[in-house]
Amino acid sequence: MTRQELINQIYRKKSCLSIGLDVDINRIPSHLIEKYDDPVFEFNKQIIDHTMDLCVCYKLNIAFYESIGVEGWSSLAKTLEYIPADIFTIADAKRGDIGNTSKMYARTFFDHMDFDSITVAPYMGVDSVAPFLEFKEKWVILLALTSNVGSRDFQHHTDRKGEALYQKVIRESQTWAESDRMMYVVGATHPEKLKEIRALVPHHFLLIPGVGAQGGTVDEVMKNAHVPDACGLLINSSRGVIYAGDDEDFAKKSRAAAMELQQEMAAYL
Numbered sequence: 001m002t003r004q005e006l007i008n009q010i011y012r013k014k015s016c017l018s019i020g021l022d023v024d025i026n027r028i029p030s031h032l033i034e035k036y037d038d039p040v041f042e043f044n045k046q047i048i049d050h051t052m053d054l055c056v057c058y059k060l061n062i063a064f065y066e067s068i069g070v071e072g073w074s075s076l077a078k079t080l081e082y083i084p085a086d087i088f089t090i091a092d093a094k095r096g097d098i099g100n101t102s103k104m105y106a107r108t109f110f111d112h113m114d115f116d117s118i119t120v121a122p123y124m125g126v127d128s129v130a131p132f133l134e135f136k137e138k139w140v141i142l143l144a145l146t147s148n149v150g151s152r153d154f155q156h157h158t159d160r161k162g163e164a165l166y167q168k169v170i171r172e173s174q175t176w177a178e179s180d181r182m183m184y185v186v187g188a189t190h191p192e193k194l195k196e197i198r199a200l201v202p203h204h205f206l207l208i209p210g211v212g213a214q215g216g217t218v219d220e221v222m223k224n225a226h227v228p229d230a231c232g233l234l235i236n237s238s239r240g241v242i243y244a245g246d247d248e249d250f251a252k253k254s255r256a257a258a259m260e261l262q263q264e265m266a267a268y269l
């Protein structure tokens with residue numbers, strides 16, 4: 001998907017919501033487990049059916065699928081197939097290795113599966129990211145300032161010139177080939193950093209996790225990092241949307257939770 005196609009969709013739906021399909025088999029409503037051979041896929045299918053007009057992206061965190069083995073990979077593939085083609089998809093896999101191995105990760109998520117993007121850890125540097133960027137219509141979403149408490153352990157460390165590691169990741173990665181197909185992960189839990197990060201990358205999309213369950217708010221993100229006429233944001237909520245209910249009505253409750261977030265976004269779009 002191109003940047004412009006994503007922007008068009010955001011303004012058409014008045015939403016920059018990414019819904020995280022982080023499906024924990026232990027939290028799936030029991031009637032799905034009893035009735036379906038693939039309850040994970042059925043859960044996702046019903047969530048997608050009830051939310052696709054309210055969001056512009058589905059983020060599938062690969063850990064939740066890998067953790068249940070071969071069946072998880074099959075549910076992942078079926079879910080990806082089911083997502084309408086005009087909705088942006090993220091393989092939240094946080095990969096990155098020596099170039100030869102990154103090439104294999106890239107093939108997994110871009111060739112074998114057809115995700116629009118993948119999250120990549122920057123720690124191993126340019127040659128670990130380049131193989132993902134070789135796929136011309138695909139996006140790399142580089143971890144910059146993550147939403148967890150441990151982000152302070154390394155990412156906030158400053159060098160002698162006073163530049164923090166997350167700032168260096170953003171600045172330096174901008175010099176890499178094909179960096180226009182890069183987005184950055186920035187946690188909603190650092191609202192005080194959003195303006196400064198936006199100034200570093202005024203034309204790039206930021207993927208913002210950490211809204212809802214982790215304490216970040218849509219309003220603070222939109223106020224500090226939204227770009228007029230381009231939006232430049234994908235704001236993700238996983239548990240807050242998909243586990244809004246736990247009974248037969250779960251998908252309707254997810255829709256209500258997604259709509260609440262979408263309406264907060266619409267005020268800015």
Ligand SMILES: O=c1ccn([C@@H]2O[C@H](COP(=O)(O)O)[C@@H](O)[C@H]2O)c(=O)[nH]1
Pocket residue numbers: 020022061092145146147148185186187209210211212213214236237238239240
């Ligand atoms: O810095 C990061 C990077 C990724 N994530 C992922 O986003 C979702 C958040 O889930 P919630 O239930 O909305 O808290 C999840 O897949 C994380 O692995 C993140 O939270 N922070």
